[in-house]
Amino acid sequence: MVQAVRRIVIVGGGTAGWLAAGVIAAKHRSRIPASFSVTLVESPNTPIIGVGEGTWPTLRTTLSRIGVSETEMFRKCDAAFKQGAWFARWTTGAKDDGYYHPLMLPQSFSHINLVPHWLARDDGRSFCDTVCPQGRICDDGLAPKTIATAEFEAVANYAYHLDAGKFAPFLQQHCCEKLGVRHVLADVRRVHLKENGDIRSLETEQAGEIEGDLFVDCTGFKALLIGETLGVPFVDCSDVLFCDTALAVQVPYETETSPIASHTISTAQSAGWIWDIGLPTRRGVGHVFSSRHISVDDAERELRTYIGPAGKDLPFRKIPIRSGHRQIFWKRNCVAIGLSAGFLEPLEASAIVLIEMSAKLVAEQMPVCREVMDVIAARFNNTTEYRWGRIIDFLKLHYALTQRDDSAFWRDNRLPETIPERLQHLMLLWRYQSPWYHDEFDRIEEVFPAASYQYVLYGMGFRTEVEPQIVAGSANNAERAMRENIAQTEKLRAGLPRHRDLIRKIVQHGLQPV
Amino acid sequence: MATHELLNPQDHAHLRLLPRQGAEPHFVQIVPGEFVSAAVACPVLFSKDPATGAFYAGAALGLKPGEGALKSTQDRGGFEPLALQRDGFFIAEDRIAIDRSNPRFSETEGEPLFDSAQQPSTALRRIQRALRHLHEGIAQTAALVRELMDLKLIEPIDISLSFDNGERLTLEGLYTVSRDALRDLPDADVLRLFRTGHLQLAYAMTGSLNQLPVLAHLRNRRLADSR
Numbered sequence: 090m091v092q093a094v095r096r097i098v099i100v101g102g103g104t105a106g107w108l109a110a111g112v113i114a115a116k117h118r119s120r121i122p123a124s125f126s127v128t129l130v131e132s133p134n135t136p137i138i139g140v141g142e143g144t145w146p147t148l149r150t151t152l153s154r155i156g157v158s159e160t161e162m163f164r165k166c167d168a169a170f171k172q173g174a175w176f177a178r179w180t181t182g183a184k185d186d187g188y189y190h191p192l193m194l195p196q197s198f199s200h201i202n203l204v205p206h207w208l209a210r211d212d213g214r215s216f217c218d219t220v221c222p223q224g225r226i227c228d229d230g231l232a233p234k235t236i237a238t239a240e241f242e243a244v245a246n247y248a249y250h251l252d253a254g255k256f257a258p259f260l261q262q263h264c265c266e267k268l269g270v271r272h273v274l275a276d277v278r279r280v281h282l283k284e285n286g287d288i289r290s291l292e293t294e295q296a297g298e299i300e301g302d303l304f305v306d307c308t309g310f311k312a313l314l315i316g317e318t319l320g321v322p323f324v325d326c327s328d329v330l331f332c333d334t335a336l337a338v339q340v341p342y343e344t345e346t347s348p349i350a351s352h353t354i355s356t357a358q359s360a361g362w363i364w365d366i367g368l369p370t371r372r373g374v375g376h377v378f379s380s381r382h383i384s385v386d387d388a389e390r391e392l393r394t395y396i397g398p399a400g401k402d403l404p405f406r407k408i409p410i411r412s413g414h415r416q417i418f419w420k421r422n423c424v425a426i427g428l429s430a431g432f433l434e435p436l437e438a439s440a441i442v443l444i445e446m447s448a449k450l451v452a453e454q455m456p457v458c459r460e461v462m463d464v465i466a467a468r469f470n471n472t473t474e475y476r477w478g479r480i481i482d483f484l485k486l487h488y489a490l491t492q493r494d495d496s497a498f499w500r501d502n503r504l505p506e507t508i509p510e511r512l513q514h515l516m517l518l519w520r521y522q523s524p525w526y527h528d529e530f531d532r533i534e535e536v537f538p539a540a541s542y543q544y545v546l547y548g549m550g551f552r553t554e555v556e557p558q559i560v561a562g563s564a565n566n567a568e569r570a571m572r573e574n575i576a577q578t579e580k581l582r583a584g585l586p587r588h589r590d591l592i593r594k595i596v597q598h599g600l601q602p603v
Numbered sequence: 604m605a606t607h608e609l610l611n612p613q614d615h616a617h618l619r620l621l622p623r624q625g626a627e628p629h630f631v632q633i634v635p636g637e638f639v640s641a642a643v644a645c646p647v648l649f650s651k652d653p654a655t656g657a658f659y660a661g662a663a664l665g666l667k668p669g670e671g672a673l674k675s676t677q678d679r680g681g682f683e684p685l686a687l688q689r690d691g692f693f694i695a696e697d698r699i700a701i702d703r704s705n706p707r708f709s710e711t712e713g714e715p716l717f718d719s720a721q722q723p724s725t726a727l728r729r730i731q732r733a734l735r736h737l738h739e740g741i742a743q744t745a746a747l748v749r750e751l752m753d754l755k756l757i758e759p760i761d762i763s764l765s766f767d768n769g770e771r772l773t774l775e776g777l778y779t780v781s782r783d784a785l786r787d788l789p790d791a792d793v794l795r796l797f798r799t800g801h802l803q804l805a806y807a808m809t810g811s812l813n814q815l816p817v818l819a820h821l822r823n824r825r826l827a828d829s830r
Contacts, residue, residue, distance in 0.1 A: 236651075236653070236655060236656035237652075237656045594655070594656070598655040600656060601658065601752075602755075603752075603757050603759060603778065
């Protein structure tokens with residue numbers, strides 16, 4: 090007699106917990122409640138951390154699968170559009186140094202690699218502007234769609250900036266009212282194990298004992314189940330990514346009609362960088378830095394200088410961060426999703442996308458019975474470890490490419506012993522061949538597509554050798570794609586509304602579902 | 604420049620009404636009461652108000668902006684959209700306003716708006732009726748859209764037409780009722796849709812798509828004639 094997996098118990102009610110609940114419950118909707126249950130146990134006392142306010146376009150698919158309304162999300166989560174990131178002063182540190190990492194793919198990306206053609210032209214135009222319209226759209230402060238575009242559909246690819254503190258309750262309401270998720274407000278007092286080492290149940294303060302077949306640890310940095318109970322060690326990666334402290338602050342807009350940036354602004358400092366995320370109601374700004382390279386006082390001074398007079402009396406919140414992840418993510422009948430699995434600096438908004446991907450993997454590969462769970466767990470661990478590795482590589486790439494010499498932080502970041510071997514190999518390869526489509530990346534559902542590597546590499550002045558014959562062979566196609574880009578850029582700049590105006594319209598009129 | 608005035612027998616005793624002037628628009632808003640007569644002559648589709656994103660219904664009289672209608676009113680079986688009938692007249696609160704700059708108004712030619720007793724003339728009463736039907740029809744459209752949306756029956760339709768001169772027209776931002784989704788409706792929903800009268804409207808819309816190739820054919824012929 091096999092031991093069926095029917096009772097999923099999620100511990101923790103932050104972004105990770107509710108996203109996991111939504112993704113799993115939506116996927117197994119037809120089995121609930123007859124032969125499947127999703128229970129989320131949340132402490133009534135623990136505050137939600139609310140990781141990063143930046144997301145990836147994957148969230149559109151995730152939310153539409155869960156079945157929430159995009160309009161409602163704009164109304165309830167203070168959401169705004171995100172079309173990429175602007176990295177200022179990362180390459181040389183000069184005042185006018187900056188580049189976009191947009192979310193749209195380069196023109197005709199699946200047909201032609203425009204990198205060698207752009208390099209061969211060497212005409213002074215940025216890579217981003219040569220291959221995609223989104224940098225210009227962001228410069229103009231435009232939204233990525235219009236009020237007549239259906240929910241979750243894009244004219245220009247987009248993700249969201251949102252208030253994570255409002256996002257979790259928004260998901261909670263949907264999960265409980267529409268997806269049949271059981272919500273239990275209770276503090277976990279003890280975790281009971283079976284003789285074989287599996288988790289049998291949670292003993293709670295207010296709701297008695299809660300049994301489960303599969304437990305999802307979304308308890309944040311505490312890692313109650315995966316860490317404290319099952320003892321899975323934490324793999325530190327501060328030798329690669331140096332930032333270990335963040336100072337966060339909420340900055341009000343000057344007026345209610347001040348423009349909202351539709352991209353994340355990331356400005357490099359002397360020993361870290363400052364994020365600047367525009368919501369309709371406020372800006373979320375923070376300084377992520379390496380305390381080994383700068384004192385907290387100096388870091389605070391740099392942040393105050395960045396914000397200017399608007400930040401005069403605003404209180405800063407200090408958040409210690411520990412870069413790294415669990416050695417494995419699924420052990421026995423427990424899988425960690427969210428901060429319990431690990432954390433990395435929010436340079437490319439990887440936190441929420443990783444939650445989505447992990448939850449999707451659990452939902453889709455949901456083990457039918459305990460007997461096959463270890464097989465699924467091994468698969469999950471393999472994929473998830475690969476993803477963390479690729480995120481670490483991609484974040485490190487931003488540092489490894491810098492030419493800044495003005496502080497030990499930037500110099501240390503280029504030391505070969507701080508650069509993962511795989512990334513070193515890729516950087517060697519890219520000196521002769523540019524990354525494209527599926528060249529380097531063999532897995533489906535890569536966290537960052539090859540296009541992202543192109544935008545960062547060539548945004549930061551990286552040079553790939555170009556063989557003239559190769560360029561000549563596809564010159565006509567490249568020419569056409571670049572012309573197409575100019576035409577599309579003009580069309581979009583003329584037709585898209587201002588970012589704040591569209592958000593106001595969405596809140597007022599709503600987007601249609603089709 | 605539009606100059607709006609509230610219509611009244613004192614100021615407008617001598618005003619006269621000519622037939623609508625100028626080319627017909629290629630796409631004109633219609634209301635559910637017009638669906639059946641419109642659908643036999645031209646495609647009836649949904650589009651979105653660019654200011655609010657809200658759906659409205661319309662009849663495609665032509666295929667390209669600026670080119671006007673492809674069929675005459677007579678070829679349309681006499682179908683004349685209310686929105687065109689009332690051209691120059693508007694509802695302002697509970698009164699009628701007119702746009703004096705509209706060329707159909709004249710002091711010398713056409714039918715008078717008021718009779719000698721300062722009562723609305725036959726011509727004006729016809730306009731009043733059109734305005735009333737339009738006004739009521741907007742609310743009926745909203746109810747229709749609401750029910751069709753609730754049943755997930757509205758779907759975008761991409762219309763791409765090639766013409767003999769090599770031109771390719773893509774009509775964007777149009778929506779219709781999904782035939783498949785209609786067919787898959789549970790019985791209870793079908794019955795409700797029938798009782799509200801929306802089922803007939805839905806089928807009028809799907810059937811009217813047959814008019815697309817007819818319009819394309821007419822346009823092809825027109826292109827050939829003008830060569």
